[in-house]
Amino acid sequence: MDGQGMNQTAELIGGAAESPAAAAARLSGGTAGPEALRPLVDQVLAGLGAGALRRGGPIVPGEPAAVAAAVRAALAQAHGPGALGQLTELLAYGAADPADPHCAAHLHCPPLAVAVAADLAVSALNPSQDSWDQAPAATALESELLAELAELVGFHPDRAAGVLTTGGTESNLMGLMLARDQRLGPDVELNGIPAGVRPRVLASEAAHFSVQRAAALLGLGERAVRAVPVDRELRMDPAALADAFAEAGWEGATPVAVVATAGTTDTGAVDPLHAVADLAARHGTWLHVDAAYGGGALFSKRLAPLLDGLDRADSVSLDWHKLGWQPAAAGVFLAREARTYASLARRAVYLNPADDEEAGYPSLLGQSLRTTRRPDAFKLAATLRVLGRDGLGALVDRCHENALRAAAIVRRTPELELHCDPVLTTVVFRYAVADPAESDRRNAELRRHLLRAGRAVVGRTELPGRGPGRVRLKLTLLNPHTTEAELASLLHAVVEAGENA
Numbered sequence: 484m485d486g487q488g489m490n491q492t493a494e495l496i497g498g499a500a501e502s503p504a505a506a507a508a509r510l511s512g513g514t515a516g517p518e519a520l521r522p523l524v525d526q527v528l529a530g531l532g533a534g535a536l537r538r539g540g541p542i543v544p545g546e547p548a549a550v551a552a553a554v555r556a557a558l559a560q561a562h563g564p565g566a567l568g569q570l571t572e573l574l575a576y577g578a579a580d581p582a583d584p585h586c587a588a589h590l591h592c593p594p595l596a597v598a599v600a601a602d603l604a605v606s607a608l609n610p611s612q613d614s615w616d617q618a619p620a621a622t623a624l625e626s627e628l629l630a631e632l633a634e635l636v637g638f639h640p641d642r643a644a645g646v647l648t649t650g651g652t653e654s655n656l657m658g659l660m661l662a663r664d665q666r667l668g669p670d671v672e673l674n675g676i677p678a679g680v681r682p683r684v685l686a687s688e689a690a691h692f693s694v695q696r697a698a699a700l701l702g703l704g705e706r707a708v709r710a711v712p713v714d715r716e717l718r719m720d721p722a723a724l725a726d727a728f729a730e731a732g733w734e735g736a737t738p739v740a741v742v743a744t745a746g747t748t749d750t751g752a753v754d755p756l757h758a759v760a761d762l763a764a765r766h767g768t769w770l771h772v773d774a775a776y777g778g779g780a781l782f783s784k785r786l787a788p789l790l791d792g793l794d795r796a797d798s799v800s801l802d803w804h805k806l807g808w809q810p811a812a813a814g815v816f817l818a819r820e821a822r823t824y825a826s827l828a829r830r831a832v833y834l835n836p837a838d839d840e841e842a843g844y845p846s847l848l849g850q851s852l853r854t855t856r857r858p859d860a861f862k863l864a865a866t867l868r869v870l871g872r873d874g875l876g877a878l879v880d881r882c883h884e885n886a887l888r889a890a891a892i893v894r895r896t897p898e899l900e901l902h903c904d905p906v907l908t909t910v911v912f913r914y915a916v917a918d919p920a921e922s923d924r925r926n927a928e929l930r931r932h933l934l935r936a937g938r939a940v941v942g943r944t945e946l947p948g949r950g951p952g953r954v955r956l957k958l959t960l961l962n963p964h965t966t967e968a969e970l971a972s973l974l975h976a977v978v979e980a981g982e983n984a
């Protein structure tokens with residue numbers, strides 16, 4: 484649109500002539516905000532539709548260098564009022580779109596339209612959760628939602644404490660931080676790990692890598708994390724956990740935390756929570772349960788029993804941008820007892836002065852590692868009100884059923900080999916080749932082949948252990964609307980790519 488056209492549009496909308504520069508500098512808030520947003524949102528929606536149509540599949544076809552060149556060209560060309568629409572079209576064309584049934588590699592969910600619309604409200608108003616006077620209603624809303632989620636995991640809502648996080652990585656860091664400070668004393672914040680203390684964090688071999696990162700960041704050291712062996716389904720072996728505690732005893736080391744995983748990233752395996760909780764309790768050790776993936780099962784009547792024992796955790800990680808269909812970020816950290824949260828408390832004179840708190844102004848500052856923070860609670864609260872817990876549970880069940888269907892297709896396809904029965908919504912398998920090294924090469928190459936062709940986005944992982952023959956493919960099925968025929972055509976594409984790789 485040229486400058487003349489923009490002026491005419493502005494006249495039609497606002498009545499007064501407005502230069503393109505002035506129009507581009509309009510704000511999203513206030514009573515005029517919605518009208519400033521409307522034509523821009525229209526541009527974005529048109530760009531999303533056109534980009535998806537041009538892509539026509541689960542991922543942009545071609546090599547990374549070609550995608551990078553297209554981005555450079557678009558950035559060089561797009562200028563002025565239409566740039567937003569042009570760049571949106573490029574972003575959509577160049578996407579890996581989890582709403583496409585053939586995009587099923589990661590815990591990368593297709594967000595619900597209602598959650599995205601709710602997030603638009605958050606972006607427009609831009610509340611920040613670090614002080615009440617930046618987010619009056621959003622502060623109260625986060626507290627209400629956290630009480631609801633505490634009850635969902637089986638904590639006492641009046642005793643628990645928590646916060647919305649960027650995801651499992653941040654939540655795991657927080658869990659281990661509280662564990663460290665409970666075990667080694669509050670002084671550790673000021674002075675670091677006392678000399679002579681050898682901390683241990685016990686997590687399974689299949690635990691998320693963010694556990695090691697958290698240990699490094701917290702000064703415990705990555706080597707403090709001991710990988711407890713898993714069974715074939717990648718669940719922590721409780722006998723091996725008992726051995727790890729015994730070994731820490733002989734070494735004079737201090738077990739700071741046990742991390743159980745409720746839904747491993749790769750297979751969805753759930754560690755035996757009661758057995759792990761029994762051992763943690765016997766050794767007086769903090770239990771953090773990483774339910775970043777499996778937490779979604781709490782909404783499903785059928786799958787919730789898998790997480791039995793979650794209420795025995797001292798702290799829990801949940802991620803609603805996985806099995807919760809929220810746009811990222813929508814992580815949650817919960818501690819069973821608010822008093823254990825003390826080590827995060829901070830007084831910032833410009834954010835939560837004591838006299839404001841005494842006067843009844845609440846502050847969430849001491850709940851988070853972050854300062855400026857989006858109200859990510861809002862989209863989840865809105866989703867829960869629109870769909871209800873049962874509505875979300877039905878989506879979880881559909882994805883679970885799809886995993887069972889895909890596993891059945893793999894089982895009856897001679898070229899494919901299933902690793903184990905799905906637990907949540909993940910199917911781990913491979914294109915079967917007898918020679919282990921050739922199997923690894925072929926499975927890795929077939930996946931890149933599908934990416935280059937823009938035909939499918941399939942995950943790749945490796946089973947724990949050593950040596951060749953451990954490469955596996957995985958489908959992480961998070962699209963509740965995917966049909967059995969679409970699953971069959973996805974697996975057919977894998978077989979075809981395997982023959983040609």
Ligand SMILES: *Cc1c(COP(=O)(O)O)cnc(C)c1O
Binds near residue numbers: 652653655744746748
């Ligand atoms: C995804 C995942 C994480 C990391 O969460 P982010 O939201 O990506 O930070 C941690 N643990 C498990 C089990 C996960 O699946």
